[in-house]
Amino acid sequence: MSGDHHHDHDDELALRAAALEAVLVEKGLLTTDQVDAIVEHYERDLGPQNGARVVARAWVDPAYRQRLRSDGAAAIRELGYGGFEGGTMVVVENTPDVHNVVVCTLCSCYPWPVLGLPPSWYKSPAYRARAVAEPRAVLREFGVELPAETEIRVWDSTSEVRYLVVPQRPEGADGLSEDELAALVTRDSMIGTGLALEPGA
Structure with missing residues (x-):
């Protein structure tokens, strides 16, 4: 990896x-x-910039954030993103206590409308097996070092249910516009193998 x-x-x-x-x-x-x-x-039209807009809206709009958590697909459609691969979307949110990671252990089910094409590593047998068996080690290889007390939850995408991670809003991002916030959200942070960028990074 x-x-x-x-x-x-x-x-x-x-x-x-x-x-x-x-x-x-x-x-x-x-x-x-x-x-x-x-x-x-x-x-x-199909890329991580769509998911980044979803995350940025959730960061600035508590009502939207709640709708996103209760019915991810419907809330995502509010911003104009949808399609077969996003029919049933579950949105999970990273916190200081919990870090979420998405994998598809059977193949490469992936929320194309909000993340675009899956990266090659997401489809690799090594990631699909190791993300479940040793997620902390896999995250470390992606450069994500979490405190020992942070719980890691691994979500297994299927053809019926796809997942989107809302990363934690980074420090120093107060006062930024929604577009500026969206620029901090990476594809990997919405899979859980990365973190949102720090402002000015």
Whole structure:
């Protein structure tokens, strides 16, 4: 689960994707414009920026935060995000006492409408097994060192239920606008393998 391993795997996937794209274009099955449009759709319309907006709204609006906890999918739809992969969303919130981590032990179920495409490590057998068996060690490898007294809860996504983590609002984020707060929310912090960024980081 080391960072170098992640980068090597990502580089390999990028090379494979480029080779596949070249073959499809060469055979006339796709055009480069179509590929660009698909990529833009996933980057602009389906991506972690959507989840970041959900988290930022929860940080500034206590009523929205309550709706998010009671019916995640409905509250997320209020902001215009939804779809098959977000049909049943459970939102869990990190606190000083509890840290939540999401995994899919069977395959790679993931809330695409709010997080976009799953990272390669999320789909890896190592993460899927170790996040359940030794979550504290896995978090340490992602650079998240939690106090020994912090409880770690692991949530197993399925095709029926997907999870979104609301990370703790970082220190020094008071007075920031909703857009500025959203910029502090990372994809990994909404999976639980990271923390929200500190202002100015």
